[in-house]
Amino acid sequence: MRFDDSKPKTQNPKLRIAALAGGVGGAKLAHGLQAVLPPGALSVVVNTADDFKLWGLHISPDLDTVMYTLAGVANPQTGWGLAGDTWRALDMLTQYGRDPWFRVGDMDLATHVLRTQLRHEGRTLTEATANLASSLGVRSHLLPMCDEPVETLVETAEGTLNFQDYFVRRRHADTVTGVTFEGIDSARPTSAVSEALGEVAAIVFCPSNPIVSIGPILAVPGMLGLIERSRSVKVAVSPIVGGAALKGPAADMLHTLGHEVSPVGVASLYAGLLDGIVIDRVDAALAPRIEELGIRVEITDTIMNSDADRQALAETVLHFCGTLGAHIEMERAEV
Numbered sequence: 001m002r003f004d005d006s007k008p009k010t011q012n013p014k015l016r017i018a019a020l021a022g023g024v025g026g027a028k029l030a031h032g033l034q035a036v037l038p039p040g041a042l043s044v045v046v047n048t049a050d051d052f053k054l055w056g057l058h059i060s061p062d063l064d065t066v067m068y069t070l071a072g073v074a075n076p077q078t079g080w081g082l083a084g085d086t087w088r089a090l091d092m093l094t095q096y097g098r099d100p101w102f103r104v105g106d107m108d109l110a111t112h113v114l115r116t117q118l119r120h121e122g123r124t125l126t127e128a129t130a131n132l133a134s135s136l137g138v139r140s141h142l143l144p145m146c147d148e149p150v151e152t153l154v155e156t157a158e159g160t161l162n163f164q165d166y167f168v169r170r171r172h173a174d175t176v177t178g179v180t181f182e183g184i185d186s187a188r189p190t191s192a193v194s195e196a197l198g199e200v201a202a203i204v205f206c207p208s209n210p211i212v213s214i215g216p217i218l219a220v221p222g223m224l225g226l227i228e229r230s231r232s233v234k235v236a237v238s239p240i241v242g243g244a245a246l247k248g249p250a251a252d253m254l255h256t257l258g259h260e261v262s263p264v265g266v267a268s269l270y271a272g273l274l275d276g277i278v279i280d281r282v283d284a285a286l287a288p289r290i291e292e293l294g295i296r297v298e299i300t301d302t303i304m305n306s307d308a309d310r311q312a313l314a315e316t317v318l319h320f321c322g323t324l325g326a327h328i329e330m331e332r333a334e335v
């Protein structure tokens with residue numbers, strides 16, 4: 001069994017790209033980037049603050065969403081879980097009188113069982129992830145943001161809720177008045193993450209929720225310094241299009257936490273870190289306000305309904321990085 005697969009291996013570091021991603025939206029762009037870049041050129045740093053324990057298993061929803069998407073085996077309807085999965089284990093739990101509120105499929109269960117076993121054997125989350133991803137044939141480097149446990153907690157009128165409790169069990173219906181990342185003070189970027197963000201041509205902030213998906217990655221002590229010191233071009237793709245989120249509760253959360261629900265609000269959250277931001281055509285009129293923040297703007301179609309959309313957006317992002325000074329080598333995408 002090999003556990004060193006998390007190290008970026010492409011020869012020339014200038015040709016490497018790092019992406020920061022949460023779940024479904026981030027996974028789609030990462031998939032497009034993987035398709036247009038040479039094998040091994042992409043490292044994806046993934047949020048792990050959504051991780052939690054269920055039925056005694058270590059579940060890493062965002063890592064699994066990105067892993068299944070990059071492996072081409074994700075459920076196309078939900079974006080999370082596996083295509084063609086079945087629910088017999090959950091049916092059995094129901095027979096035992098338990099509430100299977102978190103829909104773990106039978107094949108997905110194997111991922112959580114093996115991750116939990118690898119962790120019990122003393123492997124870090126980074127090592128366990130590399131093992132799972134390489135077994136599925138993922139040709140990019142899938143990197144947890146840190147190896148220490150971090151847990152997103154949301155403040156609501158019902159009290160403080162664990163993220164999955166808020167997001168899945170309660171269907172993100174509660175108004176969020178605060179967000180904290182428990183355990184973040186003890187977290188550190190892993191050596192694989194430091195290396196991946198160090199000498200790269202570009203760092204891409206995927207269109208994931210800026211508060212609860214990209215937010216925890218940036219909150220890991222030392223992460224901002226790594227990004228700031230990296231001499232790469234830094235570009236984000238706005239997850240807010242026409243005043244709404246591409247998926248999930250990002251728009252409501254931005255609003256209740258006092259941010260503008262627009263690409264301007266997203267750009268303001270990342271201000272000081274970004275060279276550029278890619279926004280949707282429907283938000284074109286906002287470009288001058290973003291440029292006032294010292295952030296260059298690229299306008300394109302950002303909704304990814306197909307593999308072709310993912311690759312087209314990835315190519316636009318990489319060309320934009322090129323106009324901002326990054327040297328990037330693409331290869332013809334496999335469709």
Ligand code: FO1
Binds near residue numbers: 065108
């Ligand atoms: N999201 C849901 O909305 N409902 C589910 O039952 C659910 C199950 C699930 C199982 C495994 C997995 O890896 C992800 C799963 N997700 C589910 C998605 C996930 O919890 C969220 O999308 C992310 O945490 C937010 O990025």
